[in-house]
Amino acid sequence: MKRLLLVTAAAVAAFSPAVAQDRGSVNRIIDEGTNHSQVMVTAQHLTDVIGPRMTNSPAMRRAEDWTAGKFREWGLKNVHKEGFEFGRGWSIERASVRMVTPRPLALTAIPIAWTPATNGAVTAPVIVAPMKRERDFDQWRGKLNGKIVMVTLPGTGDEPGNPPFRRLSGEDLGKLDVFVQPTNDPETADRRLKRLDFAKKLDAFLKAEGAVAYVTQSYRDGKLLHGEGYLFGRGETPQVPGVELAAEDYRRLARLAKSGTAPTIEVLSDVRYDDTDINAYNIIAEIPGTDPKAGYVMAGAHLDSWVAGDGAADNAAGSAMIMEAARILAATGQRPRRTIRFALWSGEEQGILGSMAYVEKHLATRGRPDDAPQTGLRRYYGWTQRWPVTPLPGYGDLAAYFNIDNGSGKLRGLYAENNPAAVPTLREWLAPYAGMGAGTVALRPTGGTDHVFMQAIGVQGFQFIQDPLDYGSRIHHSSADTFDHLKAEDMRQASIVLAGVLLGAANADKALPRPPLPTQPVVTDPFAYTDDDD
């Protein structure tokens, strides 16, 4: 009995009935997520078998059906699709680019997303005509007829001095624990919105000038490709075929053009549009809660991808973790207090449009109802510029949202996203998984993926800290984003931690403290002048 005297306040908390119940679940979750893991099987099907999942492409349709079917097979409830207007489907059937003169050479190339087909191979001399703003057109007017136009200013070879593959040290994690004041320069935002239209203007200019096709330079060295493009809306499809070339191949053409006769190249881009359904679909699935008044917690990852690789680290990895966490919680028979909702988003790569649609349908709207419809990345940049934020009836139901979109690296904890009040609770949920390396809560906010529009309306959306591996250095959006760069041990750990955190949040006594409803734009430096070339 003497040992009771040693029980501290912390120990009492650790053995409280609610926590003890959770701790019992932890071991079942770990067993299911290790000894019975399906996460790599799921990821392999999404990447190798289905392949890259461009929003509204035939492959994405297959992925939507397959993932919904898996959720049902695993016993998830209320599995359904939620559609939102997106635009055209687009996929690559066959593509190749070759230098014909001065010597035959296969070039590494990919069609730029949503550009049209070439209708067989077209062969023409190149012209290096770098253009990145409308005023650049003047220099090239009258010179592009019958040419394949190289529109990127050729760069020079990079000198990568950091290790491509890395894991976060304790010191790295410590640096993430900082509050960062929000910033917003309305002039910069306005200019970005205007600049978004440049791709359309360039296409119209090239068409008017009689260009045969255009070529861009990959932004990564080492023969990697990406192929991003954003003219996916109905009525904004470009008229001139475009291909991205590996940096090495682009710069070789540019040097040859500068040092002698411009090379002739052959471009074949056999791409297909699919207008069967202009709606994109988020996939939703649930583990119902026992308390109908307690609201819900949610985790999401985007299922769509670019098409240069197989969309493995970005983001079949996150999608498979979400699905695996759902499977683990269902297979271990969890009956959480709050509903746990799982979301596989679409349209993320074209402006975080799937989770934006979810927010607008379930949580809050922005701007006046008569706002003109917006398309493409304009919609993405413009959304947070529209006021006021108007909560919908379901606004208060979402107790916490967790996002995964940083590759296949193990979870190292959570970004508290500038919400210091949430830190102690997040830390508690992560505590059982600290021994797996996931115990950190860091205050820093993050952006660029599906939690941002929840944050923008004052809903507590979080993102996991992940070991970066080689995601940023060579995998993200690249032709090397394939299944073999996913790490199985990391993927299993992440699925377990995600399941555990979701269960902790679903069973928590009270919801996380919310930030106040945003009521006006942040303006941090109203007196600043900004460079037009920003």
Next chain:
Amino acid sequence: MKRLLLVTAAAVAAFSPAVAQDRGSVNRIIDEGTNHSQVMVTAQHLTDVIGPRMTNSPAMRRAEDWTAGKFREWGLKNVHKEGFEFGRGWSIERASVRMVTPRPLALTAIPIAWTPATNGAVTAPVIVAPMKRERDFDQWRGKLNGKIVMVTLPGTGDEPGNPPFRRLSGEDLGKLDVFVQPTNDPETADRRLKRLDFAKKLDAFLKAEGAVAYVTQSYRDGKLLHGEGYLFGRGETPQVPGVELAAEDYRRLARLAKSGTAPTIEVLSDVRYDDTDINAYNIIAEIPGTDPKAGYVMAGAHLDSWVAGDGAADNAAGSAMIMEAARILAATGQRPRRTIRFALWSGEEQGILGSMAYVEKHLATRGRPDDAPQTGLRRYYGWTQRWPVTPLPGYGDLAAYFNIDNGSGKLRGLYAENNPAAVPTLREWLAPYAGMGAGTVALRPTGGTDHVFMQAIGVQGFQFIQDPLDYGSRIHHSSADTFDHLKAEDMRQASIVLAGVLLGAANADKALPRPPLPTQPVVTDPFAYTDDDD
């Protein structure tokens, strides 16, 4: 006059007449190599315009003519080609590989050097049949008919934890200054010789089994290709077309084959043989010496390359440095005591065969005259196993050989190649260029390029220490070995230092101390057992 009292022995040496003369040349060399540099123009022509220079290919023939012409244009003397029997020319006209089922996908691929064409596109299912020794054939006999055979054991994704691009620190340089005892295990050498025949046996097996083509996996991740192959001799041309696939693409096929129906792929390999002339040619040029009895010094780099990239860092860079050093010395009107000879080697990538031929023609022969002729890498591995070494009349004339074959990084000094007696003299020759970062002399021996067979017969061949840049991590032999990964400032520095060292060696009062003539094989561990899988 009092200041004379402070003159030390070292200072006397520094102001000796011979050294003072050299110091005057240094500034002219630097001026010519910076303000009038041609090295990048030379390198750009070799890479962009001529392209990759596979030994005996049409492009290598153009490179042979163009470099000899440049030497003549710059005033070099005795410019000529020295031929040696090599084998067939081979070049790629067009090549592509696509996955046809389960989904259309362009795969990143290159024909394996010296394999035959497919005669149009061939389409067949793959089979994963890893084979690396003859006994592996048993498992696959009767199963390969009509198949495209994947012969590499699929690997897993790499985790590159070192910076791809780096320069040598003082600490790095210090670690190179070590004597390394030579090693040789005759059993291992014998096994390697036997294993060299495996490519031929695999080809015969695949042909006999009715395989349509075979596929190997790239040894680097990140979509890089290489395409090496060694069956270039007359009468040993393979019968089955072979292609190397990017690791990501190979492993995807392998996983699909293991998890479901084997994918079908389409292989097009339009390659051409050229048997116009089975001889390869080294290009030789000279600046004649003023003392006909003083012998000569020589610098060399191999002009030939693999064909996945443009053979830029390996070794248009070294070739351009050799040519630029020759141009600098000619343009500055040097009249050295010893002849300075420049060599652009051929056949280096297939077994250091060009410099081997030079050695056999000018310096020493190995083995008995009735030794059976040997081909391919067998010749490379076998050459140093043949005894005795028999000096030719010109054996004593070569006072020093300097080799460049470590990419485009600046010269940091010289490897003394286990020759401690040479260190003080090498250091003296480098001294004027210490401020350019080239002052180090490190004892460590190096291998794998055109100085090794000179060392093997007791002639003092040295190699320069170079900043590694990204040569080893992603450029060496890869599809990213293009001009834009060469560094202009480094290339200029290297040309200047090379010119200066050559002039120092050509004007030195006495030749460098030679190692003794090798008279028997090194056997370092006669009692060792070796693993058959070594």
